[in-house]
Amino acid sequence: xxxxxxxxxxxxxxxxxxxxxxxxxxxxxxxxxxxxxxxxxxxxxxxxxxxxxxxxxxxxxxxxxxxxxxxxxxxxxxxxxxxxxxxxxxxxxxxxxxxxxxxxxxxxxxxxxxxxxxxxxxxxxxxxxxxxxxxxxxxxxxxxxxxxxxxxxxxxxxxxxxxxxxxxxxxxxxxxxxxxxxxxxxxxxxxxxxxxxxxxxxxxxxxxxxxxxxxxxxxxxxxxxxxxxxxxxxxxxxxxxxxxxxxxxxxxxxxxxxxxxxxxxxxxxxxxxxxxxxxxxxxxxxxxxxxxxxxxxxxxxxxxxxxxxxxxxxxxxxxxxxxxxxxxxxxxxxxxxxxxxxxxxxxxxxxxxxxxxxxxxxxxxxxxxxxxxxxxxxxxxxxxxxxxxxxxxxxxxxxxxxxxxxxxxxxxxxxxxxxxxxxxxxxxxxxxxxxxxxxxxxxxxxxxxxxxxxxxxxxxxxxxxxxxxxxxxxxxxxxxxxxxxxxxxxxxxxxxxxxxxxxxxxxxxxxxxxxxxxxxxxxxxxxxxxxxxxxxxxxxxxxxxxxxxxxxxxxxxxxxxxxxxxxxxxxxxxxxxxxxxxxxxxxxxxxxxxxxxxxxxxxxxxxxxxxxxxxxxxxxxxxxxxxxxxxxxx
Numbered sequence: 001x002x003x004x005x006x007x008x009x010x011x012x013x014x015x016x017x018x019x020x021x022x023x024x025x026x027x028x029x030x031x032x033x034x035x036x037x038x039x040x041x042x043x044x045x046x047x048x049x050x051x052x053x054x055x056x057x058x059x060x061x062x063x064x065x066x067x068x069x070x071x072x073x074x075x076x077x078x079x080x081x082x083x084x085x086x087x088x089x090x091x092x093x094x095x096x097x098x099x100x101x102x103x104x105x106x107x108x109x110x111x112x113x114x115x116x117x118x119x120x121x122x123x124x125x126x127x128x129x130x131x132x133x134x135x136x137x138x139x140x141x142x143x144x145x146x147x148x149x150x151x152x153x154x155x156x157x158x159x160x161x162x163x164x165x166x167x168x169x170x171x172x173x174x175x176x177x178x179x180x181x182x183x184x185x186x187x188x189x190x191x192x193x194x195x196x197x198x199x200x201x202x203x204x205x206x207x208x209x210x211x212x213x214x215x216x217x218x219x220x221x222x223x224x225x226x227x228x229x230x231x232x233x234x235x236x237x238x239x240x241x242x243x244x245x246x247x248x249x250x251x252x253x254x255x256x257x258x259x260x261x262x263x264x265x266x267x268x269x270x271x272x273x274x275x276x277x278x279x280x281x282x283x284x285x286x287x288x289x290x291x292x293x294x295x296x297x298x299x300x301x302x303x304x305x306x307x308x309x310x311x312x313x314x315x316x317x318x319x320x321x322x323x324x325x326x327x328x329x330x331x332x333x334x335x336x337x338x339x340x341x342x343x344x345x346x347x348x349x350x351x352x353x354x355x356x357x358x359x360x361x362x363x364x365x366x367x368x369x370x371x372x373x374x375x376x377x378x379x380x381x382x383x384x385x386x387x388x389x390x391x392x393x394x395x396x397x398x399x400x401x402x403x404x405x406x407x408x409x410x411x412x413x414x415x416x417x418x419x420x421x422x423x424x425x426x427x428x429x430x431x432x433x434x435x436x437x438x439x440x441x442x443x444x445x446x447x448x449x450x451x452x453x454x455x456x457x458x459x460x461x462x463x464x465x466x467x468x469x470x471x472x473x474x475x476x477x478x479x480x481x482x483x484x485x486x487x488x489x490x491x492x493x494x495x496x497x498x499x500x501x502x503x504x505x506x507x508x509x510x511x512x513x514x515x516x517x518x519x520x521x522x523x524x525x526x527x528x529x530x531x532x533x534x535x536x537x538x539x540x541x542x543x544x545x546x547x548x549x550x551x552x553x554x555x556x557x558x559x560x561x562x563x564x565x566x567x568x569x570x571x572x573x574x575x576x577x578x579x580x581x582x583x584x585x586x587x588x589x590x591x592x593x594x595x596x597x598x599x600x601x602x603x604x605x606x607x608x609x610x611x612x613x614x615x616x617x618x619x620x621x622x623x624x625x626x627x628x629x630x631x632x633x634x
Contacts (some may be wrong), residue, residue, distance in 0.1 A: 039067070051509065064559055128155065134161070137166065175204060175205065220248045243271045283311045500564075502563050597617065598614050
């Protein structure tokens with residue numbers, strides 16, 4: 001008699017496939033198998049329970065899942081000190097954004113640096129302490145220093161003290177970096193002569209932070225040039241505190257400083273205090289910047305015969321705020337400041353002059369020549385020695401909403417600033433055959449992965465806790481980015497908005513299901529092809545008015561998404577064709593049209609580019625790389 005057939009033993013993978021519903025199991029079996037004991041497999045099982053509609057799992061979303069092995073995730077410590085102690089291991093295995101750990105070949109110790117002479121090329125994350133003290137004539141060059149680094153940390157402390165005729169050059173410094181911090185503390189104190197040049201400094205960086213504290217204090221006859229500084233950077237701050245204190249005949253030139261930047265802040269506090277004969281020039285400063293913010297506080301206090309020139313300052317910029325408080329103020333003598341062609345913004349912001357040129361000294365000479373701006377206030381400034389020449393307020397922003405479309409476009413052509421072409425557009429443009437500019441939709445944030453939910457929940461979503469766990473002190477660029485993200489997540493929602501910051505992939509799915517139900521799909525533009533070029537639209541689908549959920553990345557050590565429900569929106573998908581040649585298909589784009597803009601600011605870039613005003617017109621935009629939109633399944 002024949003033996004009965006032997007039973008087939010189910011492997012872990014087969015068990016996983018049997019648990020997958022319908023088509024999902026077949027799709028998983030047909031593709032490369034997923035280890036069932038990984039975070040990716042766990043998330044797929046979670047997705048299938050929460051969204052049981054058998055839709056394919058989007059590759060762009062799965063690519064963001066944690067690569068951390070299950071054994072490591074299960075054994076990870078639960079207290080913040082333990083997490084901090086194991087941070088290097090966690091960062092490398094979980095693909096997080098953490099402080100870099102340079103090898104000995106990348107960086108030298110303080111002792112080695114103290115005995116070495118420049119130039120310093122292809123360096124990173126170095127601490128220059130007591131470097132060049134008392135040195136004679138010579139040159140130190142920092143070229144291609146800390147390029148393409150995530151969370152670079154460079155420190156120049158007690159650098160070049162009491163040196164003589166020393167020249168320093170910072171060229172292509174920290175270019176293309178992410179969340180970089182540079183500290184210039186007690187730099188060139190008591191130095192005589194010499195010069196310094198910051199050229200192409202922090203160009204194309206994301207959230208740079210540079211601090212110049214007690215820089216050139218007590219120096220004599222030093223000159224500094226900041227040229228093409230922080231060009232095209234995104235976010236970040238530059239702070240000049242205690243800069244040039246008690247210096248003699250110092251010359252500072254800020255040329256093409258912060259041009260084409262996005263939300264860059266500069267702070268000048270206690271700058272040139274008690275200095276003698278200092279000369280500062282701000283030329284082409286902040287040109288065509290987006291929402292720049294500059295603070296001049298206690299600038300030139302106690303100084304003698306200081307001269308400041310602001311020429312072509314913030315020309316063509318978009319909104320933003322400037323504050324001049326106690327400028328050329330208490331104890332200053334013979335201060336001179338000339339504001340020429342100041343305030344020629346494409347979309348005016350606010351400027352506040354408070355306590356300007358005061359102190360009872362009649363030797364000040366402060367001139368406003370060809371000054372134009374909106375919302376400008378002069379409070380408690382000196383009654384003598386201030387000359388307002390050709391000063392006038394403009395009101396372009398107030399009248400923009402009343403212009404016809406043709407008049408608005410003509411006005412835009414006369415201004416230097418406007419949002420990138422194609423960043424916003426009208427719904428009527430989403431038709432097959434239409435040619436239009438495609439904005440740069442590339443993800444500008446550094447690559448990171450989600451943390452497994454169990455680990456993310458062990459780290460309180462508080463700025464102090466995250467900064468402690470990831471070694472990001474509050475006064476660093478990363479620490480401030482963390483605080484900004486936490487604050488934005490804690491902001492009260494707008495009218496009609498429901499929002500949540502998702503710290504794990506599961507949180508993203510949960511929010512989308514809570515808002516839209518469990519029969520949903522997630523969409524994102526397929527690639528970045530066509531960015532910055534003219535395109536032609538092929539087939540266009542979608543357009544049903546409904547609620548949608550949009551999720552946008554936030555800057556954080558691990559992936560955090562700001563997700564919010566968007567009332568009254570229409571989501572479209574469109575084939576994107578090359579405009580030139582035979583017009584082949586190069587991409588599949590996802591666009592969302594916001595039908596209710598009543599709560600948007602009148603100065604929103606969409607209205608600057610397209611005209612119109614809040615609540616009276618719809619605004620459409622593409623879904624950028626890294627972001628996503630959820631809708632009810634068709």
